[in-house]
Amino acid sequence: MxxxxxxxxxxxxxxxxxxxxxxxxxxxxxxxxxxxxxxxLRAEEKIIHSHGISAFGDLKYDEGFAHFDYVNPDAPKGGEFSTWSPGTFDSLSPYILKGNAAAMSSVFFDSLLSGNLDEPDAGYGLVADWLEYPENREWVIFHIRPEAKFWDDTPITAEDVVFSYEALRDKGVPVYKVLFKDFQSVEALDDTRVKFTFSPDGPLRELIMTAGGLPIFSKAYYATRDFAESTLEPPLGSGPYELLSVDPGRSVSYKRRDDYWAKDLNVNVGQNNFDVLTVEYYADYTSAFEAFKGGAYSYREEFLSLLWATAYDFPAIQKGWVKVETLPDGRPAGTQGWWFNLRRPIFADPRVREAISMAFNFEWSNESLFYGLYERTDSFWENSDMQAEGMPSEAELALLEPLRDYVPETVFTEPAFVPAVSSPDKVADRKMLRRAGKLLEDAGWTVGDDGIRVNAKGERLRIEMLNDSPSFERIFNPYVENLKRLGVEAVYNRVDNAQLQEREKKFEFDITVRRYSMSQTPGIELRGIFGSEAADAQGSSNIAGVKNEAVDALIKVIENAKSREELNTAVKALDRVLRAMHIWVPQWYKPVHNIAYFDMYERPYGDTPPKTSLGEMGLWWFNPEKHQALIDAGAIR
Structure with missing residues (x-):
C-alpha cells in the first residue's frame, strides 16, 4: 500500500x-x-400503533367500529344520481396542470386513510390496515391491507405508494411541491409497509394525515404512460367507481364496481350507494336550470339568489315531483370574493385595493339583486369560531408583535377590518365613492382631463374584471359602473370557462372571482392558498399572489398548533392580517344549503346533516318505487 x-x-x-x-x-x-x-439513559421512544389518527385528542371511533354513526348501514344499492357542472372538460386527470379535469374524476383512486363527516381532523384506515408512528410524529409506517387491489386484480403495494408520491411531487399540480416540502423521504420497506419520514421542523400535527390522503396510482400502469399528460383514457384505479361513459365537454358517468375490494370495510359501510353517478355540463347557469326543470338531471344545489327567490315554483314542484329544501350548513362559510392579482404593479398600494373594494355596494346588491338572502362576508373564516373580531386578544398579540414589521399597523391599532357599509337606496353611494376617491388620490392617482385617473407617469388606472358566468353580469355591471364613477377605467370581460381556467393558471388577469371552502381544521393547505412559495407557481391556489413573511410565519404556527385553542388563536391572527392587507373584495354568504331534487332519494338523516357535508352522493340512496312513480307521472324519462 x-x-x-x-x-x-x-x-x-x-x-x-x-x-x-x-x-x-x-x-x-x-x-x-x-x-x-x-x-x-434516554427513555425508549414510544411507538403508537393505531387504526387511525387525529390532529388533536382521541379518535371518536374505536378500533373495530362497525360503521360511521351518520350512515344507514342497510342502505340499498342501485339507481342513478345525477347533477350538473358549469363549463367544460377535456381530461380525466385531476392531479396535473394540463387540461380541465372532469368533475369527480378523483373517484377512481383510493388512499391509505379515509376521512369522515364527524371529525374534520381525523383519518381511519382504508388501504392501510393500521399505522405506527412515534409520539412526536416525525415518521409513520403504513401497513397495507393484503386484500387491497387495483381493478386488474393486482395488489396495491408500498412501491405503488412511493410511485404516487413521486409522480405528484414531480409531475402533479404545483401545490403538491408545497404540500410535500416537509417530506424528507418515502420508502417501501417491503410490499406491505411504506414509511414516510418528515422534517422535525415541519407541521408534524398533520403530515401523517397528508400522507394518508394521497391518491394511490398503479406504478405498473404508468410504466407505459406519461402521468403528466392529459387524457380521456379511463385510468386504472382501485376506488369504488370506474368510468361508465364520457362525452367530452358535455357529460361524464361513473359506474359502481360490485367487486370493489373495500366495499365491506367499516369506513365504507352505508356509502357508495348509487350504481351510477352522472355529471351533466352546461355553458351557463340559466341553461342548466332550465334543463333541471325538464328532468335532464335529478339534483341541484342552488347558489343564485335570483333563481331561488323567484323561479322555484315551476310545475314539477307544484305537482310534488321535485322537493325543495333548506338545510343548515355547519362549515365555515366559503371564502368567496373578487381577488386582486397582487403580481400587477397597479395593485401594489393597498389604498388602491381598498378603494376598489369600496366601490362595490353590497347593501344595494343584496336588497335589489339578492332578495335579502345573503349576509356580507367579513372574514376568510366567516361563520366559524376562527373569525377575528374586534381588537386582537393578548394571545393573538403574542403571535403578532414579533411580526409587526411585516403587517399593516392597523392590525394593532384598529379592530379587525370589516367592509364599509353602503347605502342600499342607490347603487352609487356618493359618500362612499368620495371616501374611495380620497384613498386613490393619496395613493397618487388623480383624475385626468378625460375623467380617468392617472399616476405621476401618466399611466391610466385600468383594470379588467374576469368571469365566465352570464348570471354574474347583473352583479358585475353595477360594480363596474361605480368604478367608472370613481375614475377607474374598468372593463368586465366574460370569457368561456376553458379560457378562464387557462388565464387563472397563468395568472393572466387583474381581478377574478374565486371561492375556497376552508377547512374546520386549517393547516398545511394554507401554504397553497396564501403561502409565498405558491405565489408564482402556475396553477397554484394562491390566486392573489400573496407574498408576506408574517403570513408565512402564521401559517407555520397554525400547522404546529398543539390544541384547538392554539389553532383558533393563530387562525384569528392570520385572518386579521389578511383582511388588513386588502387582498380581495369580499362578497357574500349564507349558512344554509338550498337544494332541489326529484323525489326519488332517501337519506340517513332528517333536517340536520353532518356539519361538514350533505353527503348526497355518498350517503343518500335510490328509492325504485318513487322513481317508477315519477316515470309513470311523466316527470322524468
Missing part, C-alpha cells in the same frame, strides 16, 4: 509518543467513559 509523506510522518509521530503522554490519554478516556455511564 502506498502512503503519502504526510501519512508516514503521522505514523512516525505516533510511534514516538512517550509513555507518560499515552497514559494521560488513556486515563482521560476512562474518565469520559465513566462519566457517560453515569448519565441517565
Amino acid at each position: 502506498i502512503r503519502t509523506r504526510r501519512e508516514e510522518a503521522k505514523r512516525s509521530t505516533v510511534k514516538a509518543a512517550p509513555l507518560p503522554a499515552l497514559w494521560r490519554v488513556m486515563t482521560m478516556l476512562m474518565v469520559l467513559c465513566l462519566a457517560l455511564l453515569a448519565l441517565p
